[in-house]
Amino acid sequence: MIETVYIEREVLDHPRTARVLARVRPRHVITCERYGEVFNRHNQNFRVQKAHPALILAAKHGRRLLPVPGGYGFTAEPAFYFSHMLNCLYDCRYCFLQGMFRSAHYVLFVNYEDFIADIEAECARSDAPRWLFSGYDCDSLALEPVTGFAATFIDACAKLPNAWLELRSKSTQIRSLLNRPPVARCVCAFSLSPSAVVDAFEQRTPSLAARLAAIKRLQAHGWPIGLRFDPLLPVADFEAVHRAFFNQVFAELDATKLHSVTVGVLRLPRDQARNIARLYPDEGLFALAETERDGLVSYGADTDALLDWCSAELARRIPAQRIHRQAA
């Protein structure tokens, strides 16, 4: 439950602000000038705030559409990411956000119309497909009943013939997707992990079974589905755990209808890895041996072997050209 909402003065009268407040019904509403006054101040602590985060309603200025980092996604076509929200309802111990931000408050940028204008401008630059990734700095669907993000952006992107949208989520908040016809150029991508990993490292997320049930309904409804086996964590009995996991996933889902599958090991920029280890000195995952490649830190011995093994296992179940390895 969100008890406190901060609102930038600029968006006090924004219609989406009113809708969010009506839905959240916070006990405390506080006006601020800019969200940076509250969010990510130098002496804040992500771990402390994560137990009781506030919601900040703000306007996003400056660059709203950014090129994806190298090795992200599955396409050589122009690809961008955008963040209508910073931070996430969930508390995954490996999440890079806890190393990137000092604050765990949720920031929701309510000026969707400006994001959409930027997307329209980018798509007007040429007829070539443009991939648009949401869910980079947040979960695309987890707060959907409050934000209406997917409902708004799917409609906007569906009008642009060269726009391809990816929603990235661990959530089961799929009602808005089931209440409308599917859009062929919108991929609903779900991050999946073995149940043991969900229980140990993905606090507050829906169970694997619940996620699979949601994906199955979306697939039956006609939505293109992406599976994201990312990050793979170097857990004990890795092969046995993941073989059973893949069996469970592909027993539930129609592999022939999957849009894409990506696999990747846990990899974090050096500074973020250091920040997270400081936040959670009691977390064994960050006590594993580190390997650094191109500025990204991975954990555990021989991450390439994990990727090779998973890629081979997946290739037994789906066409290899739909499997995309993320840079280790």
Added chain:
Amino acid sequence: MSSVPRVTVICALPSEAQALVAHWRLNAQRERPFRVYGDGNLRVLVSGVGSHASAAAVGYAAGLDDSRADDIWLNIGIAGHAHHALGTPLLAARVSHHGRDLAWYPSLVFTPPCATSALITYDHAVTDYPTDACCDMEASGFMAATSRIASGDLVQVFKVVSDNAASGIGVIERTRVHGLMQAALPAITALVERVREVALRLPVAAADELTSALLTRWHFSHTQTTQLRQLLQRRALLTAQAALDMQTLTDCRNAAAVLARLRAEVDALPLPAARTE
């Protein structure tokens, strides 16, 4: 680090502090330059009136002991408000100084024990109350000073309404202030407990006899000591605190050799099965 986070309360007036000192049964420790009551995990300082005095008291208190990551700082006192009833407890959600742009937002990372309010600090007593904020003479100085030394999530400003549009500052006197603070004690003690619960979420360094034993046996530089602590912490996490057999290190000639031996062992450890069973 003590298991109970330390709380420092800054009050402007002796009459504001009196109810707290009596409630917590604190003894006077120092008279000058600021009156200090209590020690250990709970202390109250009397700063005097004004934002500069409050900032100075914070600086003075911070210098009394080594700072800790889980130190809690509270500014507790009286304030005016246009329409809130006398005695209303308020937790500041936004603190600013009249006529200046800068503002602070004490973290509401717990359920407040009372209503929240914006608060404006003035350089003088106010009779023309702002419509949507309470007003005092200290909080901005307190926030400015604590923002440099404390975790922003462990700093709070708590005020009790002492005057309003119907009952101005002319009728405020010592016994009345004491009575207002006394009546607010349940909210104040609840606030202290809730902020302490927040502080307990901070990671705490474990007690460490093994590190001491190794530091005694070999000479470690400052950097090597840090590396040793990190290696032993990693080892403890990956081995479920399995004891280290000191015999395996006896042939190490120096600290560098100890570190190399430990690093080789720890880097080869997998994530324990128990972590995901």
